[in-house]
Amino acid sequence: MSKLKIDFGNMFTSQIGEYGLTEGDMAPLKEDVARVHKGMNEKKSEMVWRSLPFVQDEIVKDMKETAKKINEKFDAFVVLGIGGSALGSKALFSGLKHLHYNELSRKKRGGARFYVIDNVDPDRMNALFDVIDVKNTCFHVITKSGATVETMSQFMIILNMLKDAIGKDYKDNIVMTTDKEKGTLKKIVDEHGFKSYIVPDGVGGRFSVLCPVGLLSAAVLNIDIEALLKGAGDMHQKCENENIEENPAYMYALTHCAAMKKGVNISVLMPYADALLDTAEWYAQLWAESLGKIVDNKGNTVHFGQTPVRALGVTDQHSQVQLYREGPFDKIICFIKVENYNSDVKIDKPDMVMYDANYIPGKSMGELINFELTGTRYAVTKSGKMNMIITLDKVDAYNIGALFMLFEMATAAAGEFLDINAFDQPAVETGKQATFALMGRDGYEDMAKELKKEVQSECVYTL
Amino acid sequence: MSKLKIDFGNMFTSQIGEYGLTEGDMAPLKEDVARVHKGMNEKKSEMVWRSLPFVQDEIVKDMKETAKKINEKFDAFVVLGIGGSALGSKALFSGLKHLHYNELSRKKRGGARFYVIDNVDPDRMNALFDVIDVKNTCFHVITKSGATVETMSQFMIILNMLKDAIGKDYKDNIVMTTDKEKGTLKKIVDEHGFKSYIVPDGVGGRFSVLCPVGLLSAAVLNIDIEALLKGAGDMHQKCENENIEENPAYMYALTHCAAMKKGVNISVLMPYADALLDTAEWYAQLWAESLGKIVDNKGNTVHFGQTPVRALGVTDQHSQVQLYREGPFDKIICFIKVENYNSDVKIDKPDMVMYDANYIPGKSMGELINFELTGTRYAVTKSGKMNMIITLDKVDAYNIGALFMLFEMATAAAGEFLDINAFDQPAVETGKQATFALMGRDGYEDMAKELKKEVQSECVYTL
Numbered sequence: 001m002s003k004l005k006i007d008f009g010n011m012f013t014s015q016i017g018e019y020g021l022t023e024g025d026m027a028p029l030k031e032d033v034a035r036v037h038k039g040m041n042e043k044k045s046e047m048v049w050r051s052l053p054f055v056q057d058e059i060v061k062d063m064k065e066t067a068k069k070i071n072e073k074f075d076a077f078v079v080l081g082i083g084g085s086a087l088g089s090k091a092l093f094s095g096l097k098h099l100h101y102n103e104l105s106r107k108k109r110g111g112a113r114f115y116v117i118d119n120v121d122p123d124r125m126n127a128l129f130d131v132i133d134v135k136n137t138c139f140h141v142i143t144k145s146g147a148t149v150e151t152m153s154q155f156m157i158i159l160n161m162l163k164d165a166i167g168k169d170y171k172d173n174i175v176m177t178t179d180k181e182k183g184t185l186k187k188i189v190d191e192h193g194f195k196s197y198i199v200p201d202g203v204g205g206r207f208s209v210l211c212p213v214g215l216l217s218a219a220v221l222n223i224d225i226e227a228l229l230k231g232a233g234d235m236h237q238k239c240e241n242e243n244i245e246e247n248p249a250y251m252y253a254l255t256h257c258a259a260m261k262k263g264v265n266i267s268v269l270m271p272y273a274d275a276l277l278d279t280a281e282w283y284a285q286l287w288a289e290s291l292g293k294i295v296d297n298k299g300n301t302v303h304f305g306q307t308p309v310r311a312l313g314v315t316d317q318h319s320q321v322q323l324y325r326e327g328p329f330d331k332i333i334c335f336i337k338v339e340n341y342n343s344d345v346k347i348d349k350p351d352m353v354m355y356d357a358n359y360i361p362g363k364s365m366g367e368l369i370n371f372e373l374t375g376t377r378y379a380v381t382k383s384g385k386m387n388m389i390i391t392l393d394k395v396d397a398y399n400i401g402a403l404f405m406l407f408e409m410a411t412a413a414a415g416e417f418l419d420i421n422a423f424d425q426p427a428v429e430t431g432k433q434a435t436f437a438l439m440g441r442d443g444y445e446d447m448a449k450e451l452k453k454e455v456q457s458e459c460v461y462t463l
Numbered sequence: 464m465s466k467l468k469i470d471f472g473n474m475f476t477s478q479i480g481e482y483g484l485t486e487g488d489m490a491p492l493k494e495d496v497a498r499v500h501k502g503m504n505e506k507k508s509e510m511v512w513r514s515l516p517f518v519q520d521e522i523v524k525d526m527k528e529t530a531k532k533i534n535e536k537f538d539a540f541v542v543l544g545i546g547g548s549a550l551g552s553k554a555l556f557s558g559l560k561h562l563h564y565n566e567l568s569r570k571k572r573g574g575a576r577f578y579v580i581d582n583v584d585p586d587r588m589n590a591l592f593d594v595i596d597v598k599n600t601c602f603h604v605i606t607k608s609g610a611t612v613e614t615m616s617q618f619m620i621i622l623n624m625l626k627d628a629i630g631k632d633y634k635d636n637i638v639m640t641t642d643k644e645k646g647t648l649k650k651i652v653d654e655h656g657f658k659s660y661i662v663p664d665g666v667g668g669r670f671s672v673l674c675p676v677g678l679l680s681a682a683v684l685n686i687d688i689e690a691l692l693k694g695a696g697d698m699h700q701k702c703e704n705e706n707i708e709e710n711p712a713y714m715y716a717l718t719h720c721a722a723m724k725k726g727v728n729i730s731v732l733m734p735y736a737d738a739l740l741d742t743a744e745w746y747a748q749l750w751a752e753s754l755g756k757i758v759d760n761k762g763n764t765v766h767f768g769q770t771p772v773r774a775l776g777v778t779d780q781h782s783q784v785q786l787y788r789e790g791p792f793d794k795i796i797c798f799i800k801v802e803n804y805n806s807d808v809k810i811d812k813p814d815m816v817m818y819d820a821n822y823i824p825g826k827s828m829g830e831l832i833n834f835e836l837t838g839t840r841y842a843v844t845k846s847g848k849m850n851m852i853i854t855l856d857k858v859d860a861y862n863i864g865a866l867f868m869l870f871e872m873a874t875a876a877a878g879e880f881l882d883i884n885a886f887d888q889p890a891v892e893t894g895k896q897a898t899f900a901l902m903g904r905d906g907y908e909d910m911a912k913e914l915k916k917e918v919q920s921e922c923v924y925t926l
Contacts, residue, residue, distance in 0.1 A: 083781025292786025318546025
């Protein structure tokens with residue numbers, strides 16, 4: 001029995017007909033695999049995120065000790081971060097902990113309540129303050145650059161509150177993770193001696209879940225970090241194989257890039273488990289921000305990118321599957337199946353006539369959800385839509401670690417296939433600068449002027 | 464000051480250049496407006512959901528009384544439904560209530576804890592059972608057809624638990640909403656005398672939020688139903704105008720259909736408020752299931768449909784905006800702006816050197832989030848990507864009601880523009896039948912045989 005299985009069979013014309021990938025679609029990319037593999041090898045030392053499963057024994061030990069103290073001392077643990085600094089923690093939390101964790105008793109939880117605040121919505125922030133007492137809360141402030149405006153704003157608000165509430169010992173309530181030498185937050189760490197962790201060079205935000213950015217959350221949540229890293233490490237080994245027939249990351253990248261070249265511009269990740277919805281959300285950042293690029297490495301204008309969509313089975317069968325089946329041939333649906341849920345619920349026959357619904361009793365929810373997945377996959381395949389399926393024996397730390405690494409390696413490989421830089425995000429700059437300008441930051445006066453110009457729209461409706 | 468403003472200005476070449484909509488793109492659809500309007504008028508009596516804001520005085524009164532009793536007697540209220548039977552309740556709940564509602568004290572909440580269980584994930588179901596006591600919980604079972612396998616399964620599980628826990632009075636813990644005369648659940652209601660509400664004919668699941676399907680949740684949550692319906696009613700009046708210059712639903716439909724005809728196959732809804740994320744989720748069903756159609760009304764094979772994507776500002780600026788700016792010209796981004804949040808958080812200057820982040824203090828989170836929206840909209844527009852913006856003066860029941868009706872009317876009008884049936888979902892049938900077959904329902908033996916055939920995939924990887 002395998003832990004994790006990846007089946008690309010329904011991507012091809014042999015299974016889905018006209019709109020599948022043909023040998024002709026695949027051939028040019030298959031010829032490219034040697035070049036891709038060479039690129040992946042040559043850049044391996046820059047892709048420091050690939051080493052994370054193997055080099056963190058010391059750091060993990062330290063984080064576990066820190067986590068133990070946090071859980072002993074505090075009632076709540078709050079991650080302050082956004083994008084790559086938040087999505088990994090969210091995926092780990094909902095993926096591996098009780099789905100109503102914060103509503104359980106302290107005893108049942110076995111640790112502090114857990115929140116990730118990845119927005120600057122004031123109502124969200126105040127809602128948090130209604131359910132935590134900052135005095136009894138530990139905040140993990142995460143920004144690689146040390147300058148992220150959202151996170152630094154949150155940090156300042158918290159800092160003021162903690163100083164007011166606690167006084168001189170306020171620092172005990174804060175842990176910081178940032179660059180090892182650069183940035184505002186690093187200066188603050190050094191000047192005031194906050195407990196801190198490092199985001200290593202070569203670990204971009206969206207590739208950072210397996211460094212302290214995500215792992216401190218895992219430690220506080222008493223998640224099996226060794227298993228998480230073991231899954232990632234095993235998958236990494238699998239995805240280093242130069243032979244694409246043995247390398248699922250390369251095959252994922254190849255099929256998605258071949259489809260992209262045919263105009264398939266949507267990548268749906270649809271787990272059949274509430275626990276994995278945030279993993280799909282994490283994937284959405286990874287795939288979008290890495291591959292959504294205007295120029296390739298030669299400077300050609302390409303406007304590449306596939307829009308990731310996170311869906312949930314069976315729920316979205318009643319929302320999206322009508323479109324997936326009858327709509328355009330514009331997407332790849334990647335199902336995630338869970339063979340064994342952590343628990344099950346038997347559907348016993350009620351002491352009441354059930355009329356047409358009499359076929360239901362005797363089964364369990366775990367059976368039902370997997371029957372529905374089989375049925376939906378069958379239906380989507382019948383409609384000739386590209387789909388694939390990843391099967392997990394169960395949702396555990398090992399498999400989630402393996403999924404993280406699979407998608408990270410697939411993303412990097414897709415960058416090589418497309419010959420783009422999968423590791424930058426230049427387009428986010430303009431919006432940041434515009435925010436600086438509107439916040440009145442020195443040096444952005446011209447932009448502020450431009451932004452404050454009232455653009456007269458010709459098409460406005462009011463109520 | 465308007466309550467709600469809709470600005471389509473950045474959809475057009477005049478603002479975004481080459482990839483915007485041109486007069487030439489718009490002209491044929493503008494000529495079609497008279498036909499669309501005629502269709503909307505002729506079918507008005509079938510589109511019963513349009514009348515919901517105006518005809519429910521009696522029902523609302525009854526629901527309020529029921530809700531009062533529920534809140535007096537029960538500690539938790541659980542919606543059992545899926546798709547259109549769940550998404551409206553979720554949008555109302557997170558849209559108009561505290562973002563950590565269930566973690567507040569009973570006194571602060573002012574009513575029962577609230578859950579929507581819209582999946583058959585056994586771990587989700589068991590997680591619910593860990594935080595509720597069925598004895599003290601009221602379940603609202605919603606299925607229009609009275610046959611939805613997910614909801615009927617949940618119902619049977621609950622029924623057995625309630626009978627075990629309570630005995631003969633178990634019926635007090637259940638309210639049902641279903642068809643007025645057809646279906647299994649209706650038979651059960653009649654036979655056993657459960658408290659029940661009706662989904663009127665002509666109100667499909669995805670158009671049902673403003674009937675008891677969504678309104679009983681609203682009542683239990685002490686949401687201002689009158690304001691909700693008033694917003695919807697006012698918007699409906701606006702969207703009945705035959706003149707497209709006065710009708711935002713027609714303009715929404717026209718611009719989106721014109722873009723669709725140019726290959727724009729993605730519709731992003733990106734509110735800058737955590738509270739509105741589930742409204743975007745609700746929209747995703749409405750837009751996908753209504754317009755994702757293989758044939759038009761003349762029987763032509765069309766494969767229409769735009770894939771809806773729900774995004775969250777500012778959070779997804781750090782996840783999706785890189786793609787939105789640099790990627791393909793394949794999407795419309797509809798921003799939702801909130802002028803006044805319900806609360807704010809001032810960012811005071813900390814008693815600590817803040818280096819490069821010194822420009823931040825003195826502003827508030829409410830200012831920051833809106834600066835970021837302005838900046839991102841500016842950046843996306845600079846990149847020549849189609850975008851539009853809906854501005855709410857605040858997130859309240861009136862505006863959410865108005866948004867529901869705006870999108871419903873826009874969806875119906877888009878169905879007319881595209882000459883498709885926006886109110887059916889035939890493609891969901893195959894998956895349902897496959898589930899029946901796998902569940903062993905009589906009459907589906909052949910399908911079961913086909914489904915149980917092992918398809919040999921040629922492309923499998925294991926770990």
